[in-house]
Amino acid sequence: MQVFQISAASFQYDGISAIRDLTLNISGGERTVLLGANGSGKSTLLRMLDGLCFPSHGSITAFGDPLTQHSLNNLEFNFNFRRRVGLVFQNPDAQLFNSTVFEEVAYSPLQLGWTREELHRRVEETLEFMGISHLRDRSPYRLSGGEKKRVAIASVIVLNPDVLLLDEPTATLDPRSTSQLVDLIQQWKGSTKTVITATQQLDIVEDIADRVLILKEGSLLADGTPSQILSNTQLLLTTNLIHAHRHTHGNVIHAHPHLHRHSHDEHEH
Amino acid sequence: MHIPDGYLSPASCVTLYGLSSVSWYSALQRIKRNIASRTIPLISVFAAFTFVIMMFNLPLPGGTTGHATGVAIATIVLGPAASIIAVSIALALQALLFGDGGISTLGANTFNMAVVGSLVAYALYHAIAGSSEITSRRRILAAAVAGYLSCNAAALVAGFELGIQPTLYHDPSGAPLYAPYPLRIALPAIMIGHLTIAGLAEAVVTAGIVSYLQRADLGLFNHAQVALPAFPSKGSGASRLWLMVAVLALLTPLGVLAVGKAWGEWSASDFENQQARAEIARTSRQVEPPPTPSGIRKLSGLWTAPFPDYAPAFIKNPIFGYVLSAMFGVGVLASASAAVDRILRRKPKGELES
Amino acid sequence: MRHSIESTLHHFSHALSNALISEKIAARQTLLQKIDVRIRLIGTLLLLIAVVLSHTYRGILVLLAIALCLAILSGVSLFTLAKRVWTVVFLFTAVIAFPALVLTPGPPISSAFGHFQVTETGLRTAILLVLRVETAITITAVLVLSTPWNKLLLATRALGLPAEIVTILGMTHRYIFLLLETASQMFESRKSRTVGILHNADQRSGAGKTAAVLMMKTMDLGNDVYTAMIARGFSGEARILEEPRLRSRDFIALLAFASAAFFCFWIGR
Numbered sequence: 001m002q003v004f005q006i007s008a009a010s011f012q013y014d015g016i017s018a019i020r021d022l023t024l025n026i027s028g029g030e031r032t033v034l035l036g037a038n039g040s041g042k043s044t045l046l047r048m049l050d051g052l053c054f055p056s057h058g059s060i061t062a063f064g065d066p067l068t069q070h071s072l073n074n075l076e077f078n079f080n081f082r083r084r085v086g087l088v089f090q091n092p093d094a095q096l097f098n099s100t101v102f103e104e105v106a107y108s109p110l111q112l113g114w115t116r117e118e119l120h121r122r123v124e125e126t127l128e129f130m131g132i133s134h135l136r137d138r139s140p141y142r143l144s145g146g147e148k149k150r151v152a153i154a155s156v157i158v159l160n161p162d163v164l165l166l167d168e169p170t171a172t173l174d175p176r177s178t179s180q181l182v183d184l185i186q187q188w189k190g191s192t193k194t195v196i197t198a199t200q201q202l203d204i205v206e207d208i209a210d211r212v213l214i215l216k217e218g219s220l221l222a223d224g225t226p227s228q229i230l231s232n233t234q235l236l237l238t239t240n241l242i243h244a245h246r247h248t249h250g251n252v253i254h255a256h257p258h259l260h261r262h263s264h265d266e267h268e269h
Numbered sequence: 270m271h272i273p274d275g276y277l278s279p280a281s282c283v284t285l286y287g288l289s290s291v292s293w294y295s296a297l298q299r300i301k302r303n304i305a306s307r308t309i310p311l312i313s314v315f316a317a318f319t320f321v322i323m324m325f326n327l328p329l330p331g332g333t334t335g336h337a338t339g340v341a342i343a344t345i346v347l348g349p350a351a352s353i354i355a356v357s358i359a360l361a362l363q364a365l366l367f368g369d370g371g372i373s374t375l376g377a378n379t380f381n382m383a384v385v386g387s388l389v390a391y392a393l394y395h396a397i398a399g400s401s402e403i404t405s406r407r408r409i410l411a412a413a414v415a416g417y418l419s420c421n422a423a424a425l426v427a428g429f430e431l432g433i434q435p436t437l438y439h440d441p442s443g444a445p446l447y448a449p450y451p452l453r454i455a456l457p458a459i460m461i462g463h464l465t466i467a468g469l470a471e472a473v474v475t476a477g478i479v480s481y482l483q484r485a486d487l488g489l490f491n492h493a494q495v496a497l498p499a500f501p502s503k504g505s506g507a508s509r510l511w512l513m514v515a516v517l518a519l520l521t522p523l524g525v526l527a528v529g530k531a532w533g534e535w536s537a538s539d540f541e542n543q544q545a546r547a548e549i550a551r552t553s554r555q556v557e558p559p560p561t562p563s564g565i566r567k568l569s570g571l572w573t574a575p576f577p578d579y580a581p582a583f584i585k586n587p588i589f590g591y592v593l594s595a596m597f598g599v600g601v602l603a604s605a606s607a608a609v610d611r612i613l614r615r616k617p618k619g620e621l622e623s
Numbered sequence: 624m625r626h627s628i629e630s631t632l633h634h635f636s637h638a639l640s641n642a643l644i645s646e647k648i649a650a651r652q653t654l655l656q657k658i659d660v661r662i663r664l665i666g667t668l669l670l671l672i673a674v675v676l677s678h679t680y681r682g683i684l685v686l687l688a689i690a691l692c693l694a695i696l697s698g699v700s701l702f703t704l705a706k707r708v709w710t711v712v713f714l715f716t717a718v719i720a721f722p723a724l725v726l727t728p729g730p731p732i733s734s735a736f737g738h739f740q741v742t743e744t745g746l747r748t749a750i751l752l753v754l755r756v757e758t759a760i761t762i763t764a765v766l767v768l769s770t771p772w773n774k775l776l777l778a779t780r781a782l783g784l785p786a787e788i789v790t791i792l793g794m795t796h797r798y799i800f801l802l803l804e805t806a807s808q809m810f811e812s813r814k815s816r817t818v819g820i821l822h823n824a825d826q827r828s829g830a831g832k833t834a835a836v837l838m839m840k841t842m843d844l845g846n847d848v849y850t851a852m853i854a855r856g857f858s859g860e861a862r863i864l865e866e867p868r869l870r871s872r873d874f875i876a877l878l879a880f881a882s883a884a885f886f887c888f889w890i891g892r
Binding site: 273274275276277278279282297301307308309310311312313314315316317318320321322324325326327328329330334342346354358359361362365366367368371372373435440442443444445446447448449450454473474476477478480481482485486 | 627628630631634635638641642668671672674675676678679708712716720722723726727728729743744745747748749751752755756759760763764767772775776785787788790791792794795796798799801802803806824826827828830831832833834835836837838839841842844845846848849852861
């Protein structure tokens with residue numbers, strides 16, 4: 001089943017072309033990673049997939065229906081779409097705009113008109129699942145980066161969406177929280193959930209995706225499996241995803257692209 | 270400039286809450302029609318911004334430091350309607366959560382700073398800036414003047430409110446019950462601080478931000494402005510409000526039915542009549558009333574004077590006077606509301622609508 | 624010259640500490656704290672109205688006594704009140720009330736200040752003002768110090784405020800702390816980059832720049848929050864979580880507040 005179909009889409013803002021002539025199909029149950037440096041258009045693409053901005057040229061459909069400002073003006077379509085697609089933003093302070101964690105997780109069900117009992121039951125369930133029940137009365141302002149991220153994710157999965165979009169989810173996290181997040185995404189492997197993660201962190205890609213897309217300046221440069229893409233060091237260099245590492249041996253300067261990969265055969269604990 | 274609880278009488282508080290409510294209602298109608306959903310987050314963050322700006326301790330020419338309110342810049346960037354709401358929200362939070370300004374006096378504070386401040390800033394900014402280029406120096410000047418004068422206008426109104434307290438509200442012995450200083454002391458006391466310090470702080474912040482925006486982000490002037498839509502038709506909300514007011518106006522004569530005269534509402538003839546004097550003494554804890562105070566004697570002729578002796582008797586009847594006063598009061602409220610409406614409605618020349 | 628930056632930073636941290644104290648006290652769950660916040664809010668307002676309506680000391684003193692009882696029942700120690708509320712307010716009000724001793728016309732009672740005579744009416748009005756202001760602020764402070772602020776703001780719904788305004792109040796409160804922190808950081812970085820003594824004019828332009836940058840960040844934040852709200856299902860109509868039903872103890876409390884307020888109003892006429 002095609003979840004998203006983007007056809008020759010372009011999008012500009014402030015005179016800058018954020019997305020250029022992009023064509024892309026995403027199927028249900030796929031776990032995809034969007035790779036790209038800052039300014040490559042990853043965030044814009046995710047927002048387009050979430051119906052938050054619309055292409056000026058080309059088209060985009062979601063679950064077979066056209067995704068436009070007009071179609072979303074229909075309340076029923078809007079509610080249905082918002083229930084099925086969830087986006088975890090990069091900036092937790094913009095995403096967590098309610099006064100307490102409980103209110104935050106309850107926000108979407110509340111807006112979509114759930115009954116009081118359903119709402120409370122589901123919110124408690126979700127808080128429990130994400131391990132943040134003890135934070136329910138806290139203000140988002142005073143949470144740590146990892147806690148904020150868990151609240152943000154909770155507030156999105158409370159609706160049990162079919163599609164989960166994650167914008168640089170590990171950006172503000174310490175290593176431990178990062179690995180917890182990776183575990184969470186791995187849980188959805190093999191389920192019917194479609195997960196699309198935008199990231200620059202190459203070392204988690206293999207764990208969280210079966211398909212990798214590379215974006216540069218709004219265009220799709222590559223589309224393949226994690227091992228295909230990650231072994232293409234030339235490509236990774238030109239798209240600024242890895243750095244050239246220099247060290248000296250005596251008078252000689254040695255340079256090679258630097259990328260940490262782990263293979264599952266050499267696991268150490 | 271935040272007036273705390275205890276400085277204004279209940280009547281003053283209620284009146285000012287009334288004026289503020291009318292303004293809030295008008296402003297909300299303006300905003301809802303236009304930007305709709307974007308309003309909530311925009312007003313919230315701007316209210317938070319205003320709150321933070323009020324805490325800035327700004328260095329001023331002459332070595333002093335002062336505080337600005339941010340009303341003028343809020344008006345310039347968001348437009349007066351959104352500014353009225355945003356600044357009122359900031360003041361409400363200051364009063365409730367931080368004890369800055371009283372709760373009974375919140376209506377007064379929002380009227381002075383958010384309503385008067387926004388409207389004066391709006392009028393002055395556009396009067397001076399006219400249709401000049403967004404990047405011109407004239408805009409900076411307009412911003413500075415708008416900041417300075419709107420701040421002082423707010424202070425003037427506040428000073429007036431405080432200054433009339435002792436005259437209108439005192440106990441039988443003449444001791445003021447609320448703010449203790451009459452106009453001739455209160456006004457200069459408040460105005461000096463604002464003419465020299467606070468007004469300058471406001472001018473500095475307003476002009477400073479405008480000049481920075483001219484260089485850094487012109488888009489802000491255009492995108493954020495809450496464009497002013499046409500006057501909405503009298504929907505159920507508005508007419509219900511006026512119905513309430515009309516009913517209240519009609520009920521005012523009931524006040525005449527209250528037994529005896531309300532304390533303080535004596536006429537000159539009461540001071541001369543033995544029986545009335547006894548009544549006054551009784552309600553004033555046995556304090557003997559003075560011979561007719563000159564002020565009362567002068568003012569007492571004011572109501573009947575305009576009506577020549579050949580006017581029909583009912584005009585001089587106090588009950589008629591009551592109803593007429595109520596109608597006058599409602600008329601004032603209505604004109605105030607219409608005035609606020611009109612000012613908010615006027616589209617500034619040369620500004621793009623978002 | 625650094626004085627103004629430091630003074631500003633001081634204001635910021637004072638505001639932040641207020642919030643923290645409230646959270647601590649509100650966690651004590653004392654007798655009064657178990658009463659519904661809406662009732663406590665309305666009760667506080669009734670008492671406040673009684674304070675403002677009072678014409679004599681008697682009424683105000685009884686209200687002050689009631690306020691002190693409320694403080695203890697709410698878990699707010701008198702020491703906290705004295706430290707955070709009374710001293711500051713007393714100094715401020717005393718300074719304002721002092722000239723009234725000699726400026727108010729009336730029978731003189733003492734020539735302690737030589738040419739200026741303290742009048743009986745002056746004394747009465749000064750005492751009345753100080754008492755009234757202190758009592759009013761005590762009543763309010765007891766409520767605010769013993770209630771989680773987000774619950775307090777949500778309770779304003781009971782006063783008949785529209786849902787949009789209640790939402791705005793909560794959201795503003797949530798973002799005040801973020802902006803305070805942002806502004807603090809900007810000031811601190813300016814302070815640390817200031818070598819030597821800054822001329823007043825430079826200080827001014829520095830403050831103007833900080834304000835401008837803060838405003839731009841504010842607008843961006845506003846736009847981001849708006850987008851986040853849409854993504855979570857917001858369709859223009861503000862919805863608030865339903866509050867739990869009132870219990871009999873809440874109604875009893877309301878009755879108690881109302882009777883106390885009326886009684887004080889009566890004796891204070």
